[in-house]
Amino acid sequence: MLIVPEALIADLVSPEDAFAAVEAVFAAMDAGGAYNFPVVREALGEGRQYGFKSGLDRTGHLLGVKAGGYFPGNAAKGMINHQSSVFLFDPDTGRPVAMVGGNLLTALRTAAASAISIDRLARTDAKVLGMVGAGHQAAFQLRAAARVRRFEKVIAWNLHPDMLPRLGAVAAELGLPFEAVPLERMVEADVIVTITSSPAASLMAAHVSPGTHLACMGTDTVGKQEVDPALVAGASLFTDEVAQSVTIGEAQHAVKAGLVDATAITPLGAVITGRHRGRAFDSEVTLFDGTGVGLQDLAVAGRAVVRAQERGLGSAIDV
Numbered sequence: 001m002l003i004v005p006e007a008l009i010a011d012l013v014s015p016e017d018a019f020a021a022v023e024a025v026f027a028a029m030d031a032g033g034a035y036n037f038p039v040v041r042e043a044l045g046e047g048r049q050y051g052f053k054s055g056l057d058r059t060g061h062l063l064g065v066k067a068g069g070y071f072p073g074n075a076a077k078g079m080i081n082h083q084s085s086v087f088l089f090d091p092d093t094g095r096p097v098a099m100v101g102g103n104l105l106t107a108l109r110t111a112a113a114s115a116i117s118i119d120r121l122a123r124t125d126a127k128v129l130g131m132v133g134a135g136h137q138a139a140f141q142l143r144a145a146a147r148v149r150r151f152e153k154v155i156a157w158n159l160h161p162d163m164l165p166r167l168g169a170v171a172a173e174l175g176l177p178f179e180a181v182p183l184e185r186m187v188e189a190d191v192i193v194t195i196t197s198s199p200a201a202s203l204m205a206a207h208v209s210p211g212t213h214l215a216c217m218g219t220d221t222v223g224k225q226e227v228d229p230a231l232v233a234g235a236s237l238f239t240d241e242v243a244q245s246v247t248i249g250e251a252q253h254a255v256k257a258g259l260v261d262a263t264a265i266t267p268l269g270a271v272i273t274g275r276h277r278g279r280a281f282d283s284e285v286t287l288f289d290g291t292g293v294g295l296q297d298l299a300v301a302g303r304a305v306v307r308a309q310e311r312g313l314g315s316a317i318d319v
């Protein structure tokens, strides 16, 4: 079994690798070659969440699980709030293949999913990127979004405004003007990424203009919520996996309220494989409910292992 520690990941997997790996696995899911197992997610108290996301990707020859969660007290201890590890097994024998540090991989695969949705669903002339959220994931989201559209400006809102300058520094790195705005000014955005741990809707239908693409990435658990259910109900809905979208994703609230049915939600993989046309007209509001699936984790961890093996990196142990 190969151990690929967190410290090696940045050199092994680029954002472009993550984009390609996640796009391939979304397509495999749509073609029936890969599926996720039911998510286990437990509240540990004091806001801590822990769980397991797993699946089998026959196309990519990957079987495994990501174990990890969200520990909101970590930031004060100098650690990021998300902590996770990915375990890969041989799909033919069940033997352990690798244990891979999952923190950077989580950020890369989540940003990749959001960027794929922007690439496939946002208007090609999108100029203004709106960011709702400015935590650890937000910087990755901003960088990934900037790779798929020629944005001219970033506007951002965060419940805790003191976190915004850090996101502004990322925009500056990318050469993009950055402005902190009230939520009402999100009507100026062509693409909006939401990436918060909010328990209640911040972004309301009145804050979004016709033709906007939304990538709602923060809601990955029962009880989290970033956007108005009326906004979800009025949008053309896409997701990584429908079963997760209606139970732990942003759509859970609109479904519970009887505003949306699971049959109205399209897997993004269907757009990638060409089974669904994606955006139909310029004024359509499209919304990607990015819940984060185990197969994304296996896909990027698989890339890390192949690269580590090629370069003789990581530690091999007998188990």
Ligand code: NAD
Pocket (backbone or CB within 6 Å): 070, 081, 082, 106, 107, 110, 132, 133, 134, 135, 136, 137, 138, 158, 159, 160, 163, 195, 196, 197, 198, 199, 200, 202, 217, 218, 219, 220, 224, 290, 291, 292, 293
């Ligand atoms: P973080 O703790 O670094 O940042 C949290 C963000 O949420 C900050 O912007 C903070 O200001 C904001 N926030 C906190 N409480 C809020 C409230 N009540 N209302 C509005 N905003 C609030 O977290 P992070 O690592 O950036 O992760 C953000 C979210 O993304 C989390 O919910 C996390 O579980 C989720 N996430 C989803 C995926 C996925 O695949 N969909 C992957 C990773 C993380």
